[in-house]
Amino acid sequence: MAMAKPHHLILLLLLFFTTLHSSSPSPSNHIYNVADNVPFFVNKLGPFNNPSETYEYYELPFCNPDPIVKKKESLGEVLNGDRLSNGLYEFKFREDKIDETLCQKKLTINEIGSFKEAINSEFYFQFYLDDLPFWGFIGKVEDQSLIHGGGGSNYYLFTHVQFDVLYNGNRVVEVKAFGDPNRAVDITKDVVIDVKFTYSVIWKATELRFENRMKRYSRASLHPMYRQVHWFSFINSIVIILLLIGLLSLLYTRHLKSDLKKYSNANEEDREVGWKSIHGDVFKHPPNSSLFFAVVGTGTQLLILLCFLLFLAFIGTLYPYNRGGLSNCLVLLFTLSSVFAGYSTASFHGQFAENGWERSVGLAGILYIGPVFVIFSILNIIAISYRVTAGLPLGSIIVILCLYAFVAIPLLAFGGVIGYRLRSVFQRPSATKRYPKEIQQLPWYRRTPFQMFIGGFVPFSAIVLQLHQVYASIWGYKIYTLPGILVATLITVIVIVVLVNIGLTYIQLSVEDHEWWWRSVLCGGSTAIFMFGYGIYFYARSRMVSEFRCYLFAIYTSMLKESESPISSKKQHLLHYIKDELFPLESEVYTQQGHLCLNCMLYWKSLGEEMSRMIEIMLL
Numbered sequence: 001m002a003m004a005k006p007h008h009l010i011l012l013l014l015l016f017f018t019t020l021h022s023s024s025p026s027p028s029n030h031i032y033n034v035a036d037n038v039p040f041f042v043n044k045l046g047p048f049n050n051p052s053e054t055y056e057y058y059e060l061p062f063c064n065p066d067p068i069v070k071k072k073e074s075l076g077e078v079l080n081g082d083r084l085s086n087g088l089y090e091f092k093f094r095e096d097k098i099d100e101t102l103c104q105k106k107l108t109i110n111e112i113g114s115f116k117e118a119i120n121s122e123f124y125f126q127f128y129l130d131d132l133p134f135w136g137f138i139g140k141v142e143d144q145s146l147i148h149g150g151g152g153s154n155y156y157l158f159t160h161v162q163f164d165v166l167y168n169g170n171r172v173v174e175v176k177a178f179g180d181p182n183r184a185v186d187i188t189k190d191v192v193i194d195v196k197f198t199y200s201v202i203w204k205a206t207e208l209r210f211e212n213r214m215k216r217y218s219r220a221s222l223h224p225m226y227r228q229v230h231w232f233s234f235i236n237s238i239v240i241i242l243l244l245i246g247l248l249s250l251l252y253t254r255h256l257k258s259d260l261k262k263y264s265n266a267n268e269e270d271r272e273v274g275w276k277s278i279h280g281d282v283f284k285h286p287p288n289s290s291l292f293f294a295v296v297g298t299g300t301q302l303l304i305l306l307c308f309l310l311f312l313a314f315i316g317t318l319y320p321y322n323r324g325g326l327s328n329c330l331v332l333l334f335t336l337s338s339v340f341a342g343y344s345t346a347s348f349h350g351q352f353a354e355n356g357w358e359r360s361v362g363l364a365g366i367l368y369i370g371p372v373f374v375i376f377s378i379l380n381i382i383a384i385s386y387r388v389t390a391g392l393p394l395g396s397i398i399v400i401l402c403l404y405a406f407v408a409i410p411l412l413a414f415g416g417v418i419g420y421r422l423r424s425v426f427q428r429p430s431a432t433k434r435y436p437k438e439i440q441q442l443p444w445y446r447r448t449p450f451q452m453f454i455g456g457f458v459p460f461s462a463i464v465l466q467l468h469q470v471y472a473s474i475w476g477y478k479i480y481t482l483p484g485i486l487v488a489t490l491i492t493v494i495v496i497v498v499l500v501n502i503g504l505t506y507i508q509l510s511v512e513d514h515e516w517w518w519r520s521v522l523c524g525g526s527t528a529i530f531m532f533g534y535g536i537y538f539y540a541r542s543r544m545v546s547e548f549r550c551y552l553f554a555i556y557t558s559m560l561k562e563s564e565s566p567i568s569s570k571k572q573h574l575l576h577y578i579k580d581e582l583f584p585l586e587s588e589v590y591t592q593q594g595h596l597c598l599n600c601m602l603y604w605k606s607l608g609e610e611m612s613r614m615i616e617i618m619l620l
Helices: 006-020 075-079 109-120 224-265 274-278 289-314 325-336 338-352 357-367 369-385 394-421 448-474 483-510 517-541 547-567 582-619
Strands: 040-047 097-107 123-129 132-137 139-143 153-158 160-168 171-179 184-186 193-205
Touching: 075 325, 075 394, 097 109, 109 139, 109 153, 123 171, 132 171, 224 448, 224 483, 289 325, 289 338, 289 357, 289 483, 325 338, 325 394, 338 357, 338 394, 357 369, 357 394, 448 483, 448 517, 483 517
Parallel strands: 160 193
Antiparallel strands: 040 123, 097 193, 123 132, 139 153, 153 184, 160 171
């Protein structure tokens, strides 16, 4: 892999930072004098029950300026689905407007049909005033079968919108929009109709401080009921951890004492039974090692990416409705963290083999981004065909491809070179056998499918309550504003996965089954299968019924299943082993197993979350 020149990388990063920079003014610029124009933009609209399916505001025949000027957006805003444009509404600081005429239009039959379809789907709009998002419905439906014995439904279009703007001193702190039902126009009949669109702006003083103006957007997530759910889920996870520790302690105490007693009383020839009889097989070079080490690097990269994102959310850098903030951080951190993927892949590969580390590093570069790119491409084509804001323009796609080709790949190669040169020497605690011991036929409860079920179900049961909140946030129904709980949940899940799989590996080794590498991968990663199944359940229980959403979810499902083939090659974290002693040998296997399960579970989980997040940032 060719290395880019340093000054080229620096130039590309500088260009990237300019695209990442949001055009939102800093707090010092949110100061206005009386009669100053307050920045206003229309953004998008979409169905209330499908919050991730959004369209540009002027897709409906509202009053529009001539010309329509699209706001220059950062890469993160584009990925987030924001499409800000200028509007005819005027907001002058602390100047009320009453029944101000926006425009007068003659709606054609086709335009009335578009409005009726949108009102029937409970469409809402999203505007921005002084970088504050606010929403409102475009109309309402009245079921006449409940009134005077009538039949059918009547459709009413809100032609008057009232804006209540709250200010503190010379700053805007809150905005609300209401459609006036008393001025709604009946558009039930498919006839040409003249409509006059008007609006009012009412300015009100408030004691709410400017620094706290974003807190109201997370108020629903901080409701006591939701907090109880979060804490109950966390306590549930802690209880499961304590139970697992107790069960594992009992298992080890009982079996190890019995084994050590048996070995101490047996002849030297009779001691080669149980897990000691396979000490020459458990550290054999795993098959498909290049792919295996590639997963090591990819998992390291995703772990670092996840930790940085949670840290930024925890300190408040990432907050709700920071337009494009999360998308910007995802792109930036994933690009820069490629160096860790290359370093880890080459370092672990170098412990087993002198040659071929370049192939492992190359696989690390496509193992994760490959499935994501395929999903992204298919979703983008569908989004463009449905004219939703998820469809990315060609310029944004080129920027992303250039970032990966000219920044991420060189950093990956650079990390690979450094990792291979700084590799440590792997010392096996015992000599490996040329021919591995034959594995006997095992009962069904000791085979891979059942152990995968146990290895996935136990961690899933600890996070199922929290998972509902996460999926609600991913699909746009709720704002997740408790990063501390999310960090605690992630840690508990990792601990549970490691504990469960240490126990499963002990059971496997005790029956002289030395093929623990890939089984531990499947057992540790099977939690993601349960999480994905819960995602299907969540979708079925929701009211996301549009054809676009059905296509979207079907592609998401099929692409995730296709991604399971490379995902099956999971990773290990090899430590320096203690030589030749019986008990330390098994302890080291369990230590490796813990690292392996930790890394592979994080990789599966991160891939599922990243694909879900890709859907979110494309559709929000």
